[in-house]
Amino acid sequence: MQLKTPVTAQECKGSLTAIGDALYVIGGKWKLRVIVALREDNKRFNEIQRTVEGISARVLSSELKELEMNGFVKRIVHPQTPVIVEYELTEYADTLDEVLDALKSWGTMHREKLKSDR
Amino acid sequence: MQLKTPVTAQECKGSLTAIGDALYVIGGKWKLRVIVALREDNKRFNEIQRTVEGISARVLSSELKELEMNGFVKRIVHPQTPVIVEYELTEYADTLDEVLDALKSWGTMHREKLKSDR
DNA sequence: GTTAGTAGTATACAAAAGGTTAGTAGTAAC
DNA sequence: GTTACTACTAACCTTTTGTATACTACTAAC
Numbered sequence: 001m002q003l004k005t006p007v008t009a010q011e012c013k014g015s016l017t018a019i020g021d022a023l024y025v026i027g028g029k030w031k032l033r034v035i036v037a038l039r040e041d042n043k044r045f046n047e048i049q050r051t052v053e054g055i056s057a058r059v060l061s062s063e064l065k066e067l068e069m070n071g072f073v074k075r076i077v078h079p080q081t082p083v084i085v086e087y088e089l090t091e092y093a094d095t096l097d098e099v100l101d102a103l104k105s106w107g108t109m110h111r112e113k114l115k116s117d118r
Numbered sequence: 119m120q121l122k123t124p125v126t127a128q129e130c131k132g133s134l135t136a137i138g139d140a141l142y143v144i145g146g147k148w149k150l151r152v153i154v155a156l157r158e159d160n161k162r163f164n165e166i167q168r169t170v171e172g173i174s175a176r177v178l179s180s181e182l183k184e185l186e187m188n189g190f191v192k193r194i195v196h197p198q199t200p201v202i203v204e205y206e207l208t209e210y211a212d213t214l215d216e217v218l219d220a221l222k223s224w225g226t227m228h229r230e231k232l233k234s235d236r
Numbered sequence: 237g238t239t240a241g242t243a244g245t246a247t248a249c250a251a252a253a254g255g256t257t258a259g260t261a262g263t264a265a266c
Numbered sequence: 267g268t269t270a271c272t273a274c275t276a277a278c279c280t281t282t283t284g285t286a287t288a289c290t291a292c293t294a295a296c
Contacts, residue, residue, distance in 0.1 A: 012158035016170065018225030019150055019218070025228065027147065029283080032137055040130035045243050052134065056285060061244065082242045082292055092231075095224065100137070102220040106213065107136030110143065113210075147254080163273050174255055179274060200263060200272045 025070045026096065030055055030063045035072060035093060036100065042076075042088045072096075143188045144214065148173055148181045153190060153211060154218065160194075160206045190214075 007015075026032055030052065037043060037051040049060050064087060067073040072093040078084040125133075144150055148170065155161060155169040167178050182205060185191040190211040196202040 007158045009158060012154060012169065014226075015154045015157075015218070015222050016151055018222045018229065019154060020225070021229045022221045022225035023147065023150070027145075029141065029145065032141070033134055036130060036133045036137060039133075040125045040127060046241080051130065054284095057244065058246095058286095059284060062283095082294095083244095085243060095227065098220040099217075099224050100133070102216045103140050104133050104136045106217050107138070107140035108132075109213065111136065111139050164271080175274065176256090176276090177254060180254095200261090203273060 022099075026099075028063075030059060031067060032096075032100065032103070034060070034063055034067060035089065035096065038073065038087060038089045038093075039100075042086045044084065044086055048087065140217075144217075146181075148177060149185060150214075150218065150221070152178070152181050152185060153207065153214065156191065156205060156207045156211075157218075160204050162202065162204055166205065 026035075033052045033055075034048060037048050040051070043051065045057075045060070045064075048064075049055055049057060052060070055063075064073060064075070068075055071090055074088045074090055076086045076088060078086070144153075151170045151173075152166060155166050158169070161169065163175075163178070163182075166182075167173060167175060170178070173181075182191060182193070186193055189208055192206045192208055194204040194206060196204065
């Protein structure tokens with residue numbers, strides 16, 4: 001009854017490790033959303049907060065720090081008065097395109113499915 | 119300096135909604151890992167717990183309930199003595215293949231990158 | 237001079253997620 | 267009769283995540 005290609009225990013363990021590694025850096029409620037917001041354009045702190053609905057300044061601040069630490073985001077300070085800070089995606093963040101696109105089309109499909117189920 | 123295709127605010131908002139929808143049902147630390155374990159084979163409770171390292175019975179139990187509620191998993195009870203319960207992925211869970219594959223290859227790549235960075 | 241915007245941080249607290257331990261009830265091996 | 271396995275669940279605790287409010291220090295508009 002199942003047409004799936006069989007998956008060996010080895011492959012399964014490898015997948016689990018890989019997916020664990022991925023979730024370790026991009027897991028959580030906000031990280032991918034912040035990256036999506038930055039894909040639109042380089043963004044300033046308050047702009048990001050307005051784009052990513054529901055995120056508080058405190059959480060956004062800590063998410064940006066982690067994203068910077070993991071090499072997804074560059075923090076650029078323009079030392080004017082008042083200080084302006086821009087956040088820009090790095091090239092490494094572009095390697096997430098496939099993940100983001102897959103997630104986006106699945107999410108779109110899923111929403112359609114829920115709608116038609118009602 | 120940026121070669122990315124420009125993304126409009128509209129598209130960005132759509133992506134945020136879609137990704138939000140996706141994370142709502144498959145977000146969190148364990149859901150995708152449990153699905154990966156089940157991709158290997160239909161699994162019994164303790165088998166899953168052994169495969170997905172680090173998950174506790176309490177958490178696995180609640181994750182399976184949510185996965186069942188959202189249509190990713192079927193719970194099959196064999197009313198023998200002792201009772202045997204099997205968990206099987208539904209066809210709908212197969213729609214996650216792209217997401218899982220993207221996440222898996224990104225995770226693999228990322229691990230390689232971290233290794234070579236040291 | 238009051239309000240709003242710039243980019244956050246500090247503090248305190250609440251809620252959600254996850255972990256630990258122990259226990260059920262039955263079977264079966266040693 | 268002690269241990270281990272089956273599939274969980276309840277109670278409790280800790281950790282993580284998130285929220286709310288206030289505050290900095292400076293600029294610019296009304």
